[in-house]
Amino acid sequence: MTPNQITLGFVFGYMAICIAIGLWAWKRTTNTHDFFMASRNLGVVITGIALFSSIMSGFGFVGGPGLVYRMGMSSFWILVTTPIGWALAFFLVAKRIRILAELRNAISLPDIAAARYSSEKVRGLVSLAILCGVVAYLATQIKAMAFVLQEIFARNEMWGHESVMFCVAISSAVLVFYCVTGGIIASVYTDLFQGIIMMLVAVLIFFTAIGEIDGGIGGMTHLILADNAESAGPWGTLGMIGCLSWLLIFTLGVVGQPHVVTKMMMSRRVEDARLTLPITLGGYTLTALLWISIGLLMRALVVSGDHAELSRADDAAAQFLQHYAHPVLAGLVFAGLFAAIMSTADGFLNIGAAALVHDLPKALGFSAPRDELFWARIATVGLALLAAICALTSPSQLVGQLGAFGWGVFASALVPVIGFGLNWRGATKKAASAAIISSLLINGGFVVYQLMGFKIAYGIAGGAIALLVSTTLFVGLSLFSKPDPLPRDIEEVMKF
């Protein structure tokens, strides 16, 4: 067997397992509660792994090493700050969101927002923010899947070069299949499987990478520093202000990621949050090893002249696998790549479908459709199609912007409304609406601004500015207005 055939075997094997999990979960999905909430019956380990694998997306496995290759140490700020974000998310959200989910029989994040603020308008705005972010983010994930598959096919004589559309179709079909059949149950169990693969390959890759250069990480850093000292410094090439804007958006931002906090509603017991956090943190930290080691190694090898320059920074992982990894390990990593991308995309499909079928009709004054489960499945297919069309028709520059837009919208809309709103009795529905509207406008404005060829000075992340503005509006408006009356159960929950 050639190395490429081994890779292809691993990827198809991985896809087959995802399909099998989808079929297994189908039998366990009989209503919308199963489809969206896994019947609130997830154990500690599965919730913990599903949480970290939702965040460590294709960006982490492809874009992450590419960022280290391109910018030196700058992207370490994402890895260093996100774990603090995990701790914040658990402190601010995990307990109350789980309690409210049970008290109000909630099946989505907009359900929680509507209950907290006693407002259908807030439900509608949260759903809108989720849908905008989901389509944008999903488009980037689908395009990433297609690129990975195209790369694998291109190296295989049997398949040769396949079109992006063909690769989008194959990879999306597997994703949509298990999301439609098994809903969130399939999603979290594939996340478990995907998370284990991701941890395994990250550790193996780390040790492979540090063995490539004398002195390991220290040797790589010396080579990078000799080429340009700032690249090896704590700010990398992006610079101090840009990195510090990442500190904000990637620490607080985790609290607002709906595919993450929605999973906190699914645990079996409120007190499970206690042990879920260390599992999530451990998994995230292990997978971060791949990001660091491949990126540093490829930059060090290129600047020292031991490897030809990459045509694109995002090729760092693929080039490493082709030239330095054992074929079996490369096959595992390619499967891990799919795992990373799919584990994020499946969560988006699920929360997007809930917003479309369950929440938007309610916000607009209609009741949810009678056969909600059927329509949830249709909505899942529809969302995937929409995101695939976005991915195929958008210029590559826009796809990159969409990913940043997605994270930025979630962070700036939901950090104040959910993160602060669940802890502060004084938070008002007007403030919540203002925060979400400002978030959509500012993040959308930055996408247009950057598409017009402008750059935000100092490398500041647009999402960080949006997060600051929306949160300030939210806190300021709530501070200077009379608190809304709350239903008794919400009042009680705010005291816990």
Next chain:
Amino acid sequence: MKSYSVIFFLLIALMGIVFTILLQPAPDSISGNLHPIFPSMSQGGDASRHDGFLALGWLFGALQIILFVVCIWVSICGEKTHRWVVIVCGGAYLLIFTMLMISYRQGVIEAPFILGFPLPTTLLVFGMWPMAVVFSILYVVKFRSWVYSSHDQEAFENLKAEMNSKEGDYDA
């Protein structure tokens, strides 16, 4: 209420810092330039690109760290004993960040290599990164007194029983 006034103040201060920075003309290579030999990667120029920004940068980072610690503080409910531990951990986080800034000011090239990185980067990787573990340990160890006490659990069970008796009234 007071905690959210502090948060409001911190947010206003952070916005002020960002806009102060944005109003100044950006120095060359402040956010990197194309590498002269390898255009697929960027270079950061030299440390002088941050001249005049170190104090603002420190303030930008320090206020964020204080904001994160206040957020953890406001989330703590129930029995509030030993909450000072959060302040101590936040102080340690701030101290490591300050040491990173000081060591960066003294120069990356001149800095000793510790654990595979020059000192300022070592402080980022082996100083700031583990702080997440510290806060997580706090979450795990103090869960029953800060996050979800047995009293909270009992109150939740009672509330659930009450809601179940009025089922339908509160469904989302």
